[in-house]
Amino acid sequence: MERNYTVGVDVGGTKVLAVRVSASGELEASAVRPMPGRTAPEPDVETAVADAARDVFLTHPPAAVGVSAAGLVDAAGEHYLFGAHLPWRDAPVRRRVEGLLGVPVVMDNDANCAAWAELTAGAARGRRSVVLVTIGTGIGGALVLGGRLVRGAHGVAGEFGHMQAVPGGLECECGLRGCWEQYCSGRALERVTRVALGRHLTGPEVTALALEGDEVAREAFGSVGRWLGVGTAALVSAFDPELVVVGGGVSAVGDLLLAPAREALRSSLQGTDHRPVPDLVPAALGPEAGAVGAALLARDGRP
Ligand SMILES: [Zn+2]
Numbered sequence: 001m002e003r004n005y006t007v008g009v010d011v012g013g014t015k016v017l018a019v020r021v022s023a024s025g026e027l028e029a030s031a032v033r034p035m036p037g038r039t040a041p042e043p044d045v046e047t048a049v050a051d052a053a054r055d056v057f058l059t060h061p062p063a064a065v066g067v068s069a070a071g072l073v074d075a076a077g078e079h080y081l082f083g084a085h086l087p088w089r090d091a092p093v094r095r096r097v098e099g100l101l102g103v104p105v106v107m108d109n110d111a112n113c114a115a116w117a118e119l120t121a122g123a124a125r126g127r128r129s130v131v132l133v134t135i136g137t138g139i140g141g142a143l144v145l146g147g148r149l150v151r152g153a154h155g156v157a158g159e160f161g162h163m164q165a166v167p168g169g170l171e172c173e174c175g176l177r178g179c180w181e182q183y184c185s186g187r188a189l190e191r192v193t194r195v196a197l198g199r200h201l202t203g204p205e206v207t208a209l210a211l212e213g214d215e216v217a218r219e220a221f222g223s224v225g226r227w228l229g230v231g232t233a234a235l236v237s238a239f240d241p242e243l244v245v246v247g248g249g250v251s252a253v254g255d256l257l258l259a260p261a262r263e264a265l266r267s268s269l270q271g272t273d274h275r276p277v278p279d280l281v282p283a284a285l286g287p288e289a290g291a292v293g294a295a296l297l298a299r300d301g302r303p
Contacts, residue, residue, distance in 0.1 A: 008295030013085030031055035066294030075155035113293030115142035229264025247283030
């Protein structure tokens with residue numbers, strides 16, 4: 001008998017990652033293709049998505065394919081609207097990829113896909129109301145309330161990184177000032193250490209130093225962690241989740257980041273002695289979270 005399975009494809013700034021996921025949710029295979037580039041013709045990216053997906057097909061086609069894309073996707077999952085690292089602009093990507101593959105295709109943004117993966121098979125398994133904050137170069141986010149992804153009226157909810165944290169603060173790539181991700185991200189980590197040391201270190205270098213016990217690097221994570229807690233308090237005040245899952249490269253240090261964040265969350269929230277304060281926990285799924293989540297969204301009919 002032919003086994004049922006789905007495929008997820010994550011389209012990021014540099015690569016296209018495809019995974020095959022069994023009907024029960026196990027990751028069975030993966031394949032990587034280069035992303036054609038942010039100035040490439042749009043169809044080249046769709047071809048890369050379809051090729052990467054076919055790389056993990058069994059001899060019979062999957063029940064459905066999910067596409068996870070970094071950037072803004074409309075509420076229906078039909079159009080990719082905008083993203084700094086991909087060439088698609090208001091493009092009907094879902095329909096085009098479905099045309100190339102000849103199987104049902106669903107699409108969502110990468111943070112929503114990662115949140116669905118954590119909820120289904122990761123750190124938030126069994127939970128119903130969860131905030132996901134992904135800290136990489138910037139901040140990605142997603143919100144699940146009552147077991148459903150909250151996409152907003154236009155599909156672009158969860159852009160937590162560009163909530164204003166400091167009026168008139170540091171300039172952001174998005175054109176605004178004082179965005180949360182200017183204080184809580186890989187870039188913030190690099191800036192804080194550069195100011196303290198007078199030389200530039202990359203995020204992974206700061207992480208390595210912090211894990212060796214270097215005081216400046218640890219304090220840089222302390223700063224980013226405190227900003228994580230302060231921003232998370234705003235999200236907890238607004239949405240009252242059971243759990244906050246923290247993913248992305250910067251979260252790999254665990255409690256070096258999460259301990260100061262928990263403390264700042266408590267001290268930035270009203271009535272903490274008289275209400276449950278959700279825990280901040282590291283994401284369980286690594287860099288495949290977006291692709292796995294896309295496959296699970298395809299399996300679950302994009303709830
Ligand atoms: Zn911004």
